[in-house]
Amino acid sequence: MIRFDQVSKRYEGGHEALSQLSFEVASGEMAFVTGHSGAGKSTLLKLLGLIERPSHGVITLEGQHLGKIGRSGIPKLRRRIGMVFQDHRLLMDRTVFANVELPLMIGGMAPPERSKRVRAALEKVGLLAYERQLPATLSAGEQQRVGIARAIVAKPMLLIADEPTGNLDPTLAVEIMGLFAEFQQVGTTVLVASHDLPLIKRMRKRVVVLDHGRLVADVAAQEVL
Amino acid sequence: MSTQPELPLNESPLLAETPSRGGRTRARPVASWREHHGWSASASLRRLMSRPVGTLLTVAVMAIALALPLTFYLLLGNVQKMGEALGQNQTVSMFLQPSQGGSAAQLVAKKLRDRPDVAAVTVKTPQQGMDELAKMQGFSGALHTLEDNPLPFVLEVLPAQGVSADGVERLVTDMRGMSGVDQVQDSGTWRQRLEALLGVGQRAVLILAVLLALAVLLVVGNTIRVDIASRSEEIGVLMLVGASRAFVRRPYLYAGIWYGLFSGVLAAGFAVLVELSLADPVARLGHAYAGKLQIDVLPPWLLASVPVAAAVLGWLGARLVSAWQLRKAA
Ligand SMILES: Nc1ncnc2c1ncn2[C@@H]1O[C@H](COP(=O)(O)OP(=O)(O)OP(=O)(O)O)[C@@H](O)[C@H]1O
Ligand SMILES: [Mg+2]
Numbered sequence: 229m230i231r232f233d234q235v236s237k238r239y240e241g242g243h244e245a246l247s248q249l250s251f252e253v254a255s256g257e258m259a260f261v262t263g264h265s266g267a268g269k270s271t272l273l274k275l276l277g278l279i280e281r282p283s284h285g286v287i288t289l290e291g292q293h294l295g296k297i298g299r300s301g302i303p304k305l306r307r308r309i310g311m312v313f314q315d316h317r318l319l320m321d322r323t324v325f326a327n328v329e330l331p332l333m334i335g336g337m338a339p340p341e342r343s344k345r346v347r348a349a350l351e352k353v354g355l356l357a358y359e360r361q362l363p364a365t366l367s368a369g370e371q372q373r374v375g376i377a378r379a380i381v382a383k384p385m386l387l388i389a390d391e392p393t394g395n396l397d398p399t400l401a402v403e404i405m406g407l408f409a410e411f412q413q414v415g416t417t418v419l420v421a422s423h424d425l426p427l428i429k430r431m432r433k434r435v436v437v438l439d440h441g442r443l444v445a446d447v448a449a450q451e452v453l
Numbered sequence: 454m455s456t457q458p459e460l461p462l463n464e465s466p467l468l469a470e471t472p473s474r475g476g477r478t479r480a481r482p483v484a485s486w487r488e489h490h491g492w493s494a495s496a497s498l499r500r501l502m503s504r505p506v507g508t509l510l511t512v513a514v515m516a517i518a519l520a521l522p523l524t525f526y527l528l529l530g531n532v533q534k535m536g537e538a539l540g541q542n543q544t545v546s547m548f549l550q551p552s553q554g555g556s557a558a559q560l561v562a563k564k565l566r567d568r569p570d571v572a573a574v575t576v577k578t579p580q581q582g583m584d585e586l587a588k589m590q591g592f593s594g595a596l597h598t599l600e601d602n603p604l605p606f607v608l609e610v611l612p613a614q615g616v617s618a619d620g621v622e623r624l625v626t627d628m629r630g631m632s633g634v635d636q637v638q639d640s641g642t643w644r645q646r647l648e649a650l651l652g653v654g655q656r657a658v659l660i661l662a663v664l665l666a667l668a669v670l671l672v673v674g675n676t677i678r679v680d681i682a683s684r685s686e687e688i689g690v691l692m693l694v695g696a697s698r699a700f701v702r703r704p705y706l707y708a709g710i711w712y713g714l715f716s717g718v719l720a721a722g723f724a725v726l727v728e729l730s731l732a733d734p735v736a737r738l739g740h741a742y743a744g745k746l747q748i749d750v751l752p753p754w755l756l757a758s759v760p761v762a763a764a765v766l767g768w769l770g771a772r773l774v775s776a777w778q779l780r781k782a783a
Pocket of ligand 1: 314
């Protein structure tokens with residue numbers, strides 16, 4: 229499903245955020261990416277969504293070489309990926325419902341089916357009661373969950389989440405991680421960046437550890453203690 | 454693992470099926486495309502209405518720019534029509550020397566009538582000339598003080614239909630060369646000059662229309678540019694969740710169309726107002742000259758096509774700016 233082959237990323241005028249990273253994630257697998265702040269977790273996820281391009285190396289997604297996707301191909305790729313962003317990225321002048329509806333609207337789904345899906349997604353993150361509200365009137369954790377609902381609403385084949393539980397209390401964090409695990413169970417590939425080690429351990433999924441842009445450990449799910 | 458919440462997976466519309474390709478339903482591309490056009494049109498309209506003052510100002514500036522060439526076109530058309538009306542039955546006046554009597558006048562008249570480029574010749578006696586002058590206001594008092602009639606015989610020569618301006622010119626030259634002629638007055642040169650002037654005017658209106666259309670394009674373009682710049686965050690989010698540039702651009706293109714449409718309607722309204730305010734003076738002017746001259750109104754198709762053309766301009770302005778602006782945002 230996902231394959232990184234000797235991938236390096238150097239930001240303009242900066243040091244290497246990722247260096248010679250090689251790993252694979254199988255289809256339907258769920259994995260955590262962890263590491264210290266600045267280790268390159270967000271960068272790794274951004275490369276998958278073509279928000280950034282690698283300086284070196286090859287990334288393939290379902291056999292497709294991401295480097296060969298031009299600017300016009302990016303929207304199509306992103307429609308297949310559900311992305312949860314560290315900074316939510318919600319539209320502040322549209323309701324919670326409209327925010328979650330966005331990927332379906334872009335995908336061209338008929339309105340009746342759309343509302344059904346949006347409600348289901350909002351229910352999953354426990355925000356059905358907030359559908360008419362504007363994001364600004366929600367707490368940080370609630371906004372984060374709106375972002376999660378938006379990422380899952382189109383049933384993407386790949387779900388990538390950057391610190392999705394950063395603003396959530398422990399109970400809610402566990403619930404959200406459980407939601408991701410549910411998606412994995414129906415065949416979605418899930419990649420979550422997080423430095424919440426206790427939570428990661430609790431989930432018993434594969435863990436990829438980054439340190440200054442290098443892959444220093446790759447722990448299989450069975451080996452997570 | 455024990456904390457995993459138990460959820461009825463198969464009842465959830467989210468999890469019931471295997472992951473799709475981003476929720477795209479390929480069976481209804483046209484329907485969804487139409488739907489998004491509808492959404493973009495109404496959303497952009499709502500946005501314009503949400504800041505009425507700014508929208509009105511932009512629309513007013515554009516409308517004035519559109520109304521200007523329209524008004525000039527209207528004026529030009531009327532001047533031309535008037536010129537035509539006045540130019541019809543334009544006679545060449547031949548003043549005989551005061552020494553020439555009635556028989557001499559008739560002789561010259563006969564010579565002229567025999568020419569193929571002359572349609573009619575009217576001989577005006579000095580008495581007739583005096584009567585005409587007496588009818589004009591202000592002259593009658595002065596005329597009474599004259600002892601004898603100082604006016605000469607005058608021949609009003611109407612060139613034959615279809616004789617060109619050059620032909621009339623030749624006729625006039627011939628007339629000047631005839632014996633007993635004092636002077637020949639040809640108001641045809643006046644017509645020629647008016648025609649040349651109208652030609653310049655038509656070209657000027659065309660240039661003006663092109664320049665002001667460009668101005669409209671720039672006004673729309675800049676308004677949309679500012680709009681896009683102020684919404685760069687929203688655009689970024691839309692692109693992150695997979696919106697194509699066409700999708701992102703659509704509401705802005707509709708905003709351009711709305712600006713154009715509204716300003717076009719307003720400009721047509723301005724033009725009609727100008728027509729109405731000109732109708733009376735023109736009618737009076739016409740009365741003074743030919744008797745029945747009315748204002749030449751802009752044809753309905755032209756008025757109707759102004760909003761359409763303006764909408765196209767608005768779309769074009771928005772399209773040019775958004776292509777450039779979104780490339781920057783990407
Ligand atoms: N746009 C950018 N331009 C320049 N340098 C950047 C940019 N984004 C990230 N970096 C640098 O790349 C490195 C990796 O950043 P990244 O955001 O991937 O870290 P992270 O693991 O997600 O950290 P955190 O846990 O704090 O979110 C950091 O040293 C950061 O300073
Ligand atoms: Mg990060």
